[in-house]
Amino acid sequence: MLEVEQLTRLYGDFKAVDNVSFKIKKGEIVGLLGHNGAGKTTIMKMLSGFIEANQGRIEIDGADIQKDLKQAQQNLGYLPENLPIYPEMTVADYLDYASEMKGLTGDKKITEIKRVIQATDIVPKLLSPISTLSRGYKQRVGVAQAILGDPKLLILDEPTNGLDPTQTQLIRALIRNLAKDATVILSTHIMQEVDALCNRALIIRNGQLALDTQLDDLHESNHLLLTTSLDKGMLDTLLQPLSTITGVEEVSVEGSVCRYRLEIQENGNPLELCGEVANLVVSSGATLYAIDREHMDLETLFREVNEIPAGADTAEVKDAA
Numbered sequence: 180m181l182e183v184e185q186l187t188r189l190y191g192d193f194k195a196v197d198n199v200s201f202k203i204k205k206g207e208i209v210g211l212l213g214h215n216g217a218g219k220t221t222i223m224k225m226l227s228g229f230i231e232a233n234q235g236r237i238e239i240d241g242a243d244i245q246k247d248l249k250q251a252q253q254n255l256g257y258l259p260e261n262l263p264i265y266p267e268m269t270v271a272d273y274l275d276y277a278s279e280m281k282g283l284t285g286d287k288k289i290t291e292i293k294r295v296i297q298a299t300d301i302v303p304k305l306l307s308p309i310s311t312l313s314r315g316y317k318q319r320v321g322v323a324q325a326i327l328g329d330p331k332l333l334i335l336d337e338p339t340n341g342l343d344p345t346q347t348q349l350i351r352a353l354i355r356n357l358a359k360d361a362t363v364i365l366s367t368h369i370m371q372e373v374d375a376l377c378n379r380a381l382i383i384r385n386g387q388l389a390l391d392t393q394l395d396d397l398h399e400s401n402h403l404l405l406t407t408s409l410d411k412g413m414l415d416t417l418l419q420p421l422s423t424i425t426g427v428e429e430v431s432v433e434g435s436v437c438r439y440r441l442e443i444q445e446n447g448n449p450l451e452l453c454g455e456v457a458n459l460v461v462s463s464g465a466t467l468y469a470i471d472r473e474h475m476d477l478e479t480l481f482r483e484v485n486e487i488p489a490g491a492d493t494a495e496v497k498d499a500a
């Protein structure tokens with residue numbers, strides 16, 4: 180659905196986006212994560228055709244954005260970070276204008292406007308001038324214009340920015356619903372947003388793609404966490420018969436309480452191994468304090484990726500994570 184190859188954007192001499200490549204399949208909800216200034220908005224502006232890339236290629240549903248901007252834009256809805264909403268217009272007039280900009284006319288236009296105002300719950304504000312709306316309502320008007328015409332690709336720059344918890348839930352539910360028929364790429368600083376909404380996270384750091392991970396893979400780490408009284412040497416010997424344990428890393432030692440991270444071979448069964456390791460530890464006469472599969476959360480991963488010193492190359496960042 181969306182293919183991005185070696186995308187680069189300079190502002191003067193400064194490289195805001197540096198050689199970023201990724202592909203997104205139909206129906207995926209992908210979160211673009213990164214600190215302030217990482218380059219998320221610049222990537223989204225290029226994807227929507229709002230600004231041009233200095234290098235690289237973007238293809239939306241088979242249309243090359245540089246060669247065929249009009250066709251590519253027909254398939255996309257874009258919620259910019261700062262929406263250029265016209266303050267003097269009413270919500271209804273603005274949506275009418277936005278529909279025409281998208282090429283919608285006649286009955287199709289009316290049906291679409293009705294659909295989007297209901298989906299974003301802005302019916303009570305239809306006749307209000309945009310200048311009188313709260314930030315949250317303005318954001319909902321922005322989402323409404325982005326989904327006009329049922330686009331195949333939605334590019335949402337911080338879609339829940341400024342919304343109260345109820346409206347955040349409403350917009351998230353709407354995005355999940357839209358993703359049944361469309362592909363969604365959204366940017367956010369909020370980890371829980373990515374956890375709640377996305378199948379996949381792209382972490383941007385200093386303009387580069389530092390990590391591309393499926394959230395299911397992330398939650399299913401191939402490590403066990405073991406806490407026992409055994410020291411490292413004794414544990415290494417004890418685990419030797421288990422060939423699917425490929426590494427033992429000592430995490431911490433506090434008196435007789437030692438924590439380890441055990442690496443499991445790809446074909447190893449984590450649950451069975453938990454049982455086998457537990458049996459071995461207990462039969463050796465040592466104390467088993469705890470054993471479980473490691474669960475890596477996105478927040479930890481994000482912190483680890485961003486803790487790598489500046490100047491490290493992308494491969495190092497990926498390895499460290």
Ligand code: ATP
Binds near residue numbers: 215216219220
């Ligand atoms: P935020 O989360 O704060 O919105 P971001 O990840 O979206 O940040 P961008 O807005 O893409 O980051 O900015 C990336 C870098 O490019 C930043 O260092 C920013 O200062 C710089 N930048 C963005 N727009 C311009 C511009 N028009 N001229 C010069 N520099 C710019």
